[in-house]
Amino acid sequence: MKTAILLPLLHALSLLSEAAAYSNHDETWALGNGYSLQRSAEKILIADQKDVIWSAALPFLSASAGQDQISGTSGAFNITKVDEAICQEQDISSISKTQWDEAVNGAAVQLAGSLLDCGDEDMTYIATFWVPEDLSDRIAFDIKVSSGSSGRTYQRVYLTFDSNADEDIYGLGAQASFASLKGQDVPVFTREQGVGRGDMPVTQYENANGTFAGGNRFTTYTSIPSYVSTDSNGFYLSLDSTALTFLDFTKSDTTTVRYGALNFRGALFRASNMFEAVERLTAYTGRMPALPSWVDEGAVLGVQGGQRKVSNIVQEGLDLECPIAAVWLQDWSGTHAQEGPYINVSRLWWNWENDEVLYPEWPAFVQGLRSQHGVRTLSYINTFLANVSTKPDGFRRNLYAEADRLHYTVQNTTTNSTAIISSGPGLDAGIIDLTNPGLRSWFGEVMRSQVWNFANISGFMSDFGEYTPVTPDTSLYNTSDALFFHNSYPYLWAQYQRQLVESLDLQDEALLFHRSASMNSNRYMNLFWVGDQNVDWGLNDGIKSVVTIMTHMGLSGYSQQHSDIGGYTTVLTYSGFNITRSPELLGRWGELAAVSSAVFRSHEGNIPEVNAQFYSNAGTYGYYAYNARMFVSLAPYRRKILETECATRGWPLLRPPVMYHTDDAEARKINYQSFYLGPSLYVAPVLDPHTFELEVYLPGRCEFTHVWTGMRYHGGQRVRVGTPYGKPAVFLVGGNEMPELESFLQFVKRENGTSIDVA
Ligand SMILES: *[C@@H]1O[C@H](CO)[C@@H](O)[C@H](O)[C@H]1NC(C)=O
Ligand SMILES: *[C@@H]1O[C@H](CO)[C@@H](O)[C@H](O)[C@H]1NC(C)=O
Ligand SMILES: *[C@@H]1O[C@H](CO)[C@@H](O)[C@H](O)[C@H]1NC(C)=O
Ligand SMILES: *[C@@H]1O[C@H](CO)[C@@H](O)[C@H](O)[C@H]1NC(C)=O
Ligand SMILES: *[C@@H]1O[C@H](CO)[C@@H](O)[C@H](O)[C@H]1NC(C)=O
Ligand SMILES: *[C@@H]1O[C@H](CO)[C@@H](O)[C@H](O)[C@H]1NC(C)=O
Numbered sequence: 001m002k003t004a005i006l007l008p009l010l011h012a013l014s015l016l017s018e019a020a021a022y023s024n025h026d027e028t029w030a031l032g033n034g035y036s037l038q039r040s041a042e043k044i045l046i047a048d049q050k051d052v053i054w055s056a057a058l059p060f061l062s063a064s065a066g067q068d069q070i071s072g073t074s075g076a077f078n079i080t081k082v083d084e085a086i087c088q089e090q091d092i093s094s095i096s097k098t099q100w101d102e103a104v105n106g107a108a109v110q111l112a113g114s115l116l117d118c119g120d121e122d123m124t125y126i127a128t129f130w131v132p133e134d135l136s137d138r139i140a141f142d143i144k145v146s147s148g149s150s151g152r153t154y155q156r157v158y159l160t161f162d163s164n165a166d167e168d169i170y171g172l173g174a175q176a177s178f179a180s181l182k183g184q185d186v187p188v189f190t191r192e193q194g195v196g197r198g199d200m201p202v203t204q205y206e207n208a209n210g211t212f213a214g215g216n217r218f219t220t221y222t223s224i225p226s227y228v229s230t231d232s233n234g235f236y237l238s239l240d241s242t243a244l245t246f247l248d249f250t251k252s253d254t255t256t257v258r259y260g261a262l263n264f265r266g267a268l269f270r271a272s273n274m275f276e277a278v279e280r281l282t283a284y285t286g287r288m289p290a291l292p293s294w295v296d297e298g299a300v301l302g303v304q305g306g307q308r309k310v311s312n313i314v315q316e317g318l319d320l321e322c323p324i325a326a327v328w329l330q331d332w333s334g335t336h337a338q339e340g341p342y343i344n345v346s347r348l349w350w351n352w353e354n355d356e357v358l359y360p361e362w363p364a365f366v367q368g369l370r371s372q373h374g375v376r377t378l379s380y381i382n383t384f385l386a387n388v389s390t391k392p393d394g395f396r397r398n399l400y401a402e403a404d405r406l407h408y409t410v411q412n413t414t415t416n417s418t419a420i421i422s423s424g425p426g427l428d429a430g431i432i433d434l435t436n437p438g439l440r441s442w443f444g445e446v447m448r449s450q451v452w453n454f455a456n457i458s459g460f461m462s463d464f465g466e467y468t469p470v471t472p473d474t475s476l477y478n479t480s481d482a483l484f485f486h487n488s489y490p491y492l493w494a495q496y497q498r499q500l501v502e503s504l505d506l507q508d509e510a511l512l513f514h515r516s517a518s519m520n521s522n523r524y525m526n527l528f529w530v531g532d533q534n535v536d537w538g539l540n541d542g543i544k545s546v547v548t549i550m551t552h553m554g555l556s557g558y559s560q561q562h563s564d565i566g567g568y569t570t571v572l573t574y575s576g577f578n579i580t581r582s583p584e585l586l587g588r589w590g591e592l593a594a595v596s597s598a599v600f601r602s603h604e605g606n607i608p609e610v611n612a613q614f615y616s617n618a619g620t621y622g623y624y625a626y627n628a629r630m631f632v633s634l635a636p637y638r639r640k641i642l643e644t645e646c647a648t649r650g651w652p653l654l655r656p657p658v659m660y661h662t663d664d665a666e667a668r669k670i671n672y673q674s675f676y677l678g679p680s681l682y683v684a685p686v687l688d689p690h691t692f693e694l695e696v697y698l699p700g701r702c703e704f705t706h707v708w709t710g711m712r713y714h715g716g717q718r719v720r721v722g723t724p725y726g727k728p729a730v731f732l733v734g735g736n737e738m739p740e741l742e743s744f745l746q747f748v749k750r751e752n753g754t755s756i757d758v759a
């Protein structure tokens with residue numbers, strides 16, 4: 001072991017303070033508000049007045065060199081870790097109290113020392129712990145590691161602390177493949193989630209050509225460095241700690257944070273249950289702003305194809321007693337054919353003005369739907385601008401050309417111009433650079449004059465956020481480190497759009513739904529959508545992943561979520577398989593949306609003509625209308641929960657059984673099979689084809705009443721219930737019947753005899 005090198009500054013600090021010499025074992029330093037830091041022989045402990053709430057054995061800090069390999073195009077980043085010259089030992093040369101303005105008592109406890117056996121040099125560190133003045137129910141930390149003067153460049157820090165072997169972990173954003181994340185090494189990096197993500201054979205097919213288009217079980221639009229556990233522990237990195245991070249839960253008795261820079265901050269706490277843990281987490285991250293009340297009124301019809309088609313589908317729906325809150329017209333800015341197997345795929349023109357062939361009377365058309373039918377209109381916006389110079393329908397402004405000239409896009413220093421994102425042949429685009437104040441005001445003017453004030457729309461899909469390149473030739477206006485910046489983009493995007501909505505005083509009207517998010521984005525979006533699923537029943541990327549993602553997002557502080565009813569990604573191949581949407585999948589997905597989501601919205605998918613659509617025929621529209629009515633019947637109940645528990649405590653609407661039953665081993669294993677919707681309903685959706693009976697695990701000890709039959713069951717067993725089309729397994733929980741459930745119970749009574757067929 002090499003000798004520690006002490007910084008002169010640390011000497012000075014420890015002399016001035018009430019420091020204990022490092023040889024003084026078993027000492028305690030008060031952190032404030034009843035918390036203390038203790039040193040015992042080989043451990044650092046943090047305790048509240050009763051218990052040790054966090055502990056770490058030496059060495060709990062390490063560092064390494066080596067550049068991670070990150071390759072990929074079009075938002076599909078393939079990351080391979082490179083860890084070289086990892087420090088093997090750590091010493092503590094001093095523990096001392098130091099003045100700290102952010103702390104509840106103006107003081108923090110600081111550990112200083114060295115990281116040793118690192119290969120060719122030693123490193124020094126300072127680890128500071130304090131109780132934040134504004135959030136005094138937790139311990140914040142700041143870790144700083146400094147490289148020695150010679151040798152290699154150290155890239156990252158590891159922080160390792162104790163975990164129970166049977167502590168299960170939830171959160172970390174939009175995680176689609178696991179119930180608990182214990183046992184997994186979870187990357188925190190926003191990117192395309194991939195097509196398949198492990199579901200076969202599509203993943204293998206998509207990944208075969210080296211573009212990583214299929215992804216894996218960890219690729220996600222939204223990864224967030226926060227979690228809560230069954231021991232009621234909470235942990236997060238702070239808003240400005242955005243480097244590429246891995247949260248490694250693969251060891252049974254420790255957790256390791258692998259952070260891609262030498263300085264980071266975060267916080268940890270122990271709550272009394274998982275609900276309180278989410279409440280504490282969201283006290284830091286913020287809570288989602290209120291959903292406009294009109295979303296409760298009915299379905300949001302995802303339709304494309306121009307004014308006449310949209311009007312006809314709305315009229316047909318009203319005739320079929322489909323409650324319609326809005327239409328969502330993503331093709332308002334025009335479409336563009338891209339060659340694919342068998343059929344051309346229609347893509348959007350990312351130039352934010354209405355297409356004059358599809359929607360020639362855009363403002364009048366939008367107002368007409370609203371005035372005549374009470375149907376609102378949502379459109380589509382994303383983080384890109386596409387070069388529309390070859391757009392056959394013409395254009396009024398080429399926003400790409402303007403932004404390119406002004407260098408308002410993320411720049412490529414090799415070409416000295418826009419960093420081009422290629423989204424398939426004929427679709428070259430740039431990413432707007434939200435760190436550039438010039439872009440912010442120019443794009444704000446575009447949003448005001450061409451989007452919000454031009455037509456009476458009520459919001460839009462706010463797409464993308466994951467694509468900022470990370471190569472050294474990437475340049476943004478106010479940052480030189482594109483890799484460090486990468487995870488901030490979704491936050492800046494949501495913040496930017498929300499601030500615009502507020503400046504226009506449209507908070508009570510506007511609905512903006514995002515699929516990418518990063519730390520603290522939730523305070524700037526009133527709806528999350530769980531991304532692009534395949535139009536199939538898959539676990540990692542099909543209908544089942546919707547529930548798993550909602551679970552982990554909910555425990556990351558995202559109360560209000562929904563999905564594309566029917567899924568999005570359609571795959572046609574010459575390799576002997578296709579993924580296309582069946583009417584049955586569309587129907588069951590509608591049931592799922594009705595009993596799980598804050599908003600009921602469908603999508604035609606990326607190749608509409610080979611997918612079943614809700615408007616395909618009277619049968620599909622009838623099933624869709626039925627599901628929309630079921631959704632509307634639950635509105636008073638949902639609204640009550642959103643306005644109380646979600647708004648004030650950050651609790652999710654959809655709750656995994658483990659939240660209520662941390663001691664129930666069965667409940668911990670559930671990822672998509674069942675969930676609570678608020679406190680009073682327990683739901684097992686049908687997520688497999690031809691499934692007319694479901695075995696449902698009822699957790700805990702209270703009584704469950706199956707709404708369709710009135711049968712009562714005790715918790716702690718598996719029961720079989722019938723699940724014909726239109727009747728997902730829904731149970732009332734205990735005697736906990738809220739009056740707001742009355743309209744749902746009436747729906748059940750009224751529709752109990754309805755029989756739905758799927759062609
Ligand atoms: C690889 O596959 C993806 C997904 O199918 C496709 O978008 C991409 O164009 C393919 N790339 C090549 C080089 O074939
Ligand atoms: C991802 O990168 C690793 C390391 O370069 C490589 O072995 C692997 O094949 C890549 N994965 C895909 C799907 O391209
Ligand atoms: C598909 O699109 C390409 C251009 O992207 C076009 O040349 C071709 O005619 C289209 N094919 C069909 C069947 O529409
Ligand atoms: C939008 O339409 C509603 C309902 O017709 C109307 O009350 C409102 O004034 C319109 N807003 C604008 C900005 O035109
Ligand atoms: C846009 O595309 C056209 C046609 O390919 C090209 O001539 C033009 O240079 C592009 N504009 C910019 C700003 O790249
Ligand atoms: C980009 O600009 C740099 C600095 O102004 C210059 O050295 C380089 O030659 C330029 N590269 C190209 C491709 O224009």
Ligand SMILES: *[C@@H]1O[C@H](CO)[C@@H](O)[C@H](O)[C@H]1NC(C)=O
Pocket residue numbers: 411412413414415418419420469470471473474
């Ligand atoms: C910049 O352009 C070069 C040459 O086309 C390309 O190889 C590189 O990937 C681009 N980098 C970025 C960040 O767009």
Ligand SMILES: *[C@@H]1O[C@H](CO)[C@@H](O)[C@H](O)[C@H]1NC(C)=O
Pocket residue numbers: 434435436478479492
């Ligand atoms: C860069 O710009 C963003 C967006 O305005 C801002 O949040 C961030 O603090 C800025 N960073 C620096 C280093 O100025």
Ligand SMILES: *[C@@H]1O[C@H](CO)[C@@H](O)[C@H](O)[C@H]1NC(C)=O
Pocket residue numbers: 342572573576577578610
């Ligand atoms: C895939 O879809 C195409 C286009 O609809 C069809 O021609 C082809 O037969 C399908 N392949 C399989 C294996 O079903």
Ligand SMILES: *[C@@H]1O[C@H](CO)[C@@H](O)[C@H](O)[C@H]1NC(C)=O
Pocket residue numbers: 707708709710748749752753
């Ligand atoms: C629904 O119908 C079944 C079969 O007729 C009946 O047993 C059950 O009580 C009904 N449920 C409700 C809530 O009316």
